[in-house]
Amino acid sequence: MDVLQEHLIRARAAGGLFARSIAIAPWGLRLPGTIQLAVHAVVQGHAWLWTEGSDDALELTAGDLAIVRGGPDHFIAHEPGARCASPEEFRFSVNGDDRGRPDARSTVFLCGAYRFAGDIGAGLVQALPPVLSLPASIDDPIHSVVTLLSREMSHAEPGQQTVLDRLLDVLVVLGLRTGLARSPDAPAWFRAASDPRLSPALQAMHARADEPWSVDDLARLSNMSRATFARVFQQALGQTPMKYLSDWRMTLARDLLLAQDATLNEVAARVGYSSLYAFATAFRRHHGEPPRRWRQREALRTPDSIPGH
Template identity: 60%
Template sequence: MDVLQDYLTRARASGGVFARSVADPPWGLRLPGTIQLAVHAVVQGRAWLWLDDPHAPVELAPGDLALVRGGPDHHLAHEPGATCLSPEQFRATHAGDTRTGGQPASVFLCGAYQFSGDVGRALVAALPPILPLSAAAGDALHDVVDLLSRELADSAPGKQTVLDRLLDVLLVLAIRACLQRSADPPRWYQASADPRLGPALSAMHTDAAHPWTVPELAAVSGLSRATFARSFHKTLGQAPLQYLTDWRMTLARDHLRAGALTIAQIATQTGYGSPYAFAAAFRRHHGHPPGQWRQQAVDRPAIDQPTTADH
């Protein structure tokens, strides 16, 4: 099991709204911080991206892209500090813009993603507020951006299916590049790349319901019990079985929130011998029984629900 793949699969990115814009300067676009994860790619011209401070912008050249995590509103414009319009105002203002004129138009792509549950929010939380990525010609990211731009400008049959697949590829490549280049990646990512810990971590993600023991996990990693426990705690900041419990609880919360499984089914999938054992463990972990927690999760906004950014 590829642990990053497990996160991506369980995060279930959806709502990949994407648009290709052509804008003659001056132009500026303001996007709300309620977008959980936005991606911007420049095809032609230049764009400047910033959060609260236009004096600290990120410049994007053709072929560059950036991921922007939800939080404050963010701004994309032809120059730092330009007046930025809402998406509706922007579309109305620049509906007739072309690639010709005194100053070359900017051509850029914007996408918005929503992730499901605590696993998805943990994945987004591992990203910085703004992550600029440069993709040279021949780089996979560059190729995908080029394909997206051409597909968005075309009206061939099956266009939406092609866009959906390309967006999935773009997102995975961008997140992978972020984690690979990060000076402080999440602990689970560091551990998954460690040949001493990766096998045990993969085993827990592959089969969270298995009654793992520390000696068993140590054997999977080819280490002594003491060496494995010490290395695991040093890298992940907690004992192996505590990590396993936290991961099981993360899965349980997502199952509870989705509402598709019964308490008994969730207990089985998360490694508890009975609904009663699961309910007791869940209450110890969260202070509420699972049924009550599920009702509260339904009643409160997703932004207020707990995340597991370190797992």
């Protein structure tokens, strides 16, 4: 199991919303920055995308994909600076016809809103640039998925929602993979996971965090001496193997605590601690408060909603 796959599995995507729109100029759509991950793809025509406070607009043509992470509001329209409506207003103002073949003057585009649960998913999203552009010519698999999504959304068929959900998952994973590979801010683990000297140890820590790993164990997995492994790991990830393992265990613990479906003893065991006391001590050291109090405080937070259109 590769490390990105482990992150995606544990990110527990909460699902997404997706819509296909056909619009004839003038048109514009404003989407709030509370959307954790927005996906936009143009099927026909062209559109411009920009974020609030930025003078740079990105042109999207047929087959292009853009991924926007949460932050400032962003806009997609027929031209830069166009008046943009809220999702609710836009749904009733577009003047294209979704029956039959779209008018040649129309822009056909897809908009999706996606959310991951917990710190692991948030970490993946924050590693992306604010706006990631993926032109069709660069990534043919993405172009193929966009085409399939548009085709599926243009006709009502049995099981359609399941097909759309799976295609959106594929689109987001392809976008994340490409975005992380390009991003100068990609997590150190993503770069180190491609190093054959370190990938066995990283995969083991991520997939089996509950095991009592030692530096010697991890060095043997990587076919290196203890000293060489510790040095190479420190150089690549900026911390010792045991500090990295401890941080990963705490990340898993936070997500398990937020899920509210495991007792504190169960959380402790699943992240590699032999007792609740040892887990609580480590958690307090990382977060400044015991896990029970942290869980109670976080449970009072109201998650942002995902608006649709």
